[in-house]
Amino acid sequence: MAPPRLLALAVPLFPLAARLRAEPELRDEALAVTEGNGSAARVVAATRQARAAGVKPGMTLPQARALVPRLLARGRDPHAEHAAEEALLDAAGRFSPRVEDAGDGLAFLDLAGLAPRSASDLLAFERDLALDLLRAAEKDGLPARAGIASSKRAARIAASLPRSPVVVPPGEEARFLAPLPVERLAPELGLAVALSRWGVRTAGDLARLPAAEVGTRLGDPGRRLHEAARGLDPEPFVPRLPALAFTEGASLDWPVVALEPFLAFAAAALERLVRRLAAEALGCARLELSLHLEPEGCDVRSIDLPGPTRDTKTLLSLLRQSLDARPAGAPVTGFVLSAHPDRPRRGQLTLFGPPEISPDELAGTLARLLALLGEGRAGSPRPADGHVPGRFALVPYAPPPAPLLTPPLRPARGLLAVRALRPAVELEVLTHADTPVSLNALPASPTPVRGRVRVAAGPWSLEDGWWSEAPAARDYWDVELEGGGLYRVFRDRPTGKWYADGVYD
Amino acid sequence: MSALPAALPASVASRLLRAADLPRRGASLKPGDRLPTGVAPFDALLGGGLPRGALVELSGRSGGRFALVLAALAAATSRGEAAALLDLGDHLDPAAAEEAGCDLARLLWARPLRFRDALLAAETVAAAGFRLVVLDAGLALPSSRLRDAGPWLRLARAAAPRGVAFLLSTPVPLAGLAAEALVGVSARALFQQAGAARFLAGAATSLSLLKVRGGRPAEAPLLALSPLAAPLARRLLPDLRPPAASASSPAALTPPRRAVACA
Numbered sequence: 001m002a003p004p005r006l007l008a009l010a011v012p013l014f015p016l017a018a019r020l021r022a023e024p025e026l027r028d029e030a031l032a033v034t035e036g037n038g039s040a041a042r043v044v045a046a047t048r049q050a051r052a053a054g055v056k057p058g059m060t061l062p063q064a065r066a067l068v069p070r071l072l073a074r075g076r077d078p079h080a081e082h083a084a085e086e087a088l089l090d091a092a093g094r095f096s097p098r099v100e101d102a103g104d105g106l107a108f109l110d111l112a113g114l115a116p117r118s119a120s121d122l123l124a125f126e127r128d129l130a131l132d133l134l135r136a137a138e139k140d141g142l143p144a145r146a147g148i149a150s151s152k153r154a155a156r157i158a159a160s161l162p163r164s165p166v167v168v169p170p171g172e173e174a175r176f177l178a179p180l181p182v183e184r185l186a187p188e189l190g191l192a193v194a195l196s197r198w199g200v201r202t203a204g205d206l207a208r209l210p211a212a213e214v215g216t217r218l219g220d221p222g223r224r225l226h227e228a229a230r231g232l233d234p235e236p237f238v239p240r241l242p243a244l245a246f247t248e249g250a251s252l253d254w255p256v257v258a259l260e261p262f263l264a265f266a267a268a269a270l271e272r273l274v275r276r277l278a279a280e281a282l283g284c285a286r287l288e289l290s291l292h293l294e295p296e297g298c299d300v301r302s303i304d305l306p307g308p309t310r311d312t313k314t315l316l317s318l319l320r321q322s323l324d325a326r327p328a329g330a331p332v333t334g335f336v337l338s339a340h341p342d343r344p345r346r347g348q349l350t351l352f353g354p355p356e357i358s359p360d361e362l363a364g365t366l367a368r369l370l371a372l373l374g375e376g377r378a379g380s381p382r383p384a385d386g387h388v389p390g391r392f393a394l395v396p397y398a399p400p401p402a403p404l405l406t407p408p409l410r411p412a413r414g415l416l417a418v419r420a421l422r423p424a425v426e427l428e429v430l431t432h433a434d435t436p437v438s439l440n441a442l443p444a445s446p447t448p449v450r451g452r453v454r455v456a457a458g459p460w461s462l463e464d465g466w467w468s469e470a471p472a473a474r475d476y477w478d479v480e481l482e483g484g485g486l487y488r489v490f491r492d493r494p495t496g497k498w499y500a501d502g503v504y505d
Numbered sequence: 506m507s508a509l510p511a512a513l514p515a516s517v518a519s520r521l522l523r524a525a526d527l528p529r530r531g532a533s534l535k536p537g538d539r540l541p542t543g544v545a546p547f548d549a550l551l552g553g554g555l556p557r558g559a560l561v562e563l564s565g566r567s568g569g570r571f572a573l574v575l576a577a578l579a580a581a582t583s584r585g586e587a588a589a590l591l592d593l594g595d596h597l598d599p600a601a602a603e604e605a606g607c608d609l610a611r612l613l614w615a616r617p618l619r620f621r622d623a624l625l626a627a628e629t630v631a632a633a634g635f636r637l638v639v640l641d642a643g644l645a646l647p648s649s650r651l652r653d654a655g656p657w658l659r660l661a662r663a664a665a666p667r668g669v670a671f672l673l674s675t676p677v678p679l680a681g682l683a684a685e686a687l688v689g690v691s692a693r694a695l696f697q698q699a700g701a702a703r704f705l706a707g708a709a710t711s712l713s714l715l716k717v718r719g720g721r722p723a724e725a726p727l728l729a730l731s732p733l734a735a736p737l738a739r740r741l742l743p744d745l746r747p748p749a750a751s752a753s754s755p756a757a758l759t760p761p762r763r764a765v766a767c768a
Contacts, residue, residue, distance in 0.1 A: 365633035381599035403585040412543035412576040416730035419596035478705040505571035
């Protein structure tokens, strides 16, 4: 059986890379990412400009600022790091179906079965693959390094070397590790001290020692380290399950109260989210926004989309609409956007039938309409049950496939249409012998219905829903006014009030 | 290849083209392709139906507009085309639309609250490729700012590349230069006496082509519309047949002889 081939994809200075991915405008600044509070905050990672001035991981922030007075400091951002980790895994998932999430900007890919059978030079193929993967990660805002070997540990060490990618030929892990300092094997502190005392400097020095003697003197940790030095790695590959949602987010350095600054942060996160969805040929079917509020609070909201879409502008409009309708109510200190993905629907074109709208385009259009008009203002109409005219239901617009052949045109039915008046216009009505002779809409009405009646036809009774909480018992009239206008009016029997609920047109 | 048309059903074979025919067909489709509404007088006025890729304005304050809107929607959706109605006054009764022949599953109904939203929504659906887009401005008189041709020219331009038939229905003419044709509509109610009862028998609708690009104004024969689309009348007067029921096309109809406009 051929040895496994594993690719380690590592992002150096991961907390810094995640921060710069969320705030790319800081790339050219002297910036340090810190952990801890106040003067106890310690530098975890710093940009090249800061490192050139002597800032190193482990320094306190005051020490770093003594070296670079204009040093920018940002705390570690768990939301940004989580999103960056996911983006890294997404990039890896585009190259191999089996990916392991090792955390902190490290992912492993199982390369089994990826090399073509005819690949004469496996190493060249693996190197090209690694270069493509690095380019994909770079596109997602993550400068990464790659190493390929037959064990996880060797691959990880290969990925930590500066000239990337490093490909270790199968079975040559021990030879690859031999010249490297033993510290690359990440020994525990006690072991490192003992090995230093013994004069063991490189992994090769350690590998040449008798395994049994090392085990006797250094115990189980020493035995495992000896195995690692010989290129053996018993640690299994644990593939992750595919993500159910794509998330992006950020912790804000200062609480945001106004909507516009927040939307600026959200727009950048949405763009990253949409880029990741596009890479997987997915669309966002539901967008969830989780807001972290000051001092301690959370506001979670969900926006269902009519169809999977990747239109950033539309998603941002929907966010704005949701926040406009229901403000967070407290300063926002962080946020997470989750996109629940779905495959865009595919349409089948016909040769002889009417042209069909591309499902992807239709989904985008419906989402834009939702953002423009608001919830419940666009869809496919359906008549509602019951006899009361004008009632309706609105269902999501999902037209059936176009017919294969365009049906022949049928003559129109020549029907006089009724415009429903919603809500019905309340009227002041003068009657003579129970027949309306004059109508006058109450002042608050938006539709002017006013005048003497020229012709009135009726009444026709309607009873509906007598078993329900809102029964309808009405006497209907068709009324033409002297000044023009043909209205459908009714008298509500329980209250005796008059309304116009339609105009013949 | 020459045997292929013979092997196909006649309805399919007649639609097959040779590659040499395609450029000519493409060129002839652009100006000539129309969406017939099935309302013969209306289609005749427009030279065969609503032109694809252009804006037609339907204007009138005394009735008949909405019936033509529903007829156009019914014609498009019943032929399997996607249609959108931007209903500014929120006037659509789905039961009546279904009665008029609309395939509601293919109809996108948008209910904007403001004229500005309606214009933006119209542009959005036109760009998506809906084959028929209807903007119904409702009953209220639009503000004078909308008489400016700018937004309408923009809409007409949005309709052109995708071959969208755009129908604008307003109480007063708005689109000006942007409209390919302007059709005026007016209607007169017809009541009928049946014993002691009086009922609405329909409306006599007159259509006139007030303006058309490259053509002359014209009048259409009177069009009679029956009220039985109204669910209420349909349910309450099950035995009453509309005047259209006996005719093959509404164009052939004349108002009933006994129709009276009673006071």
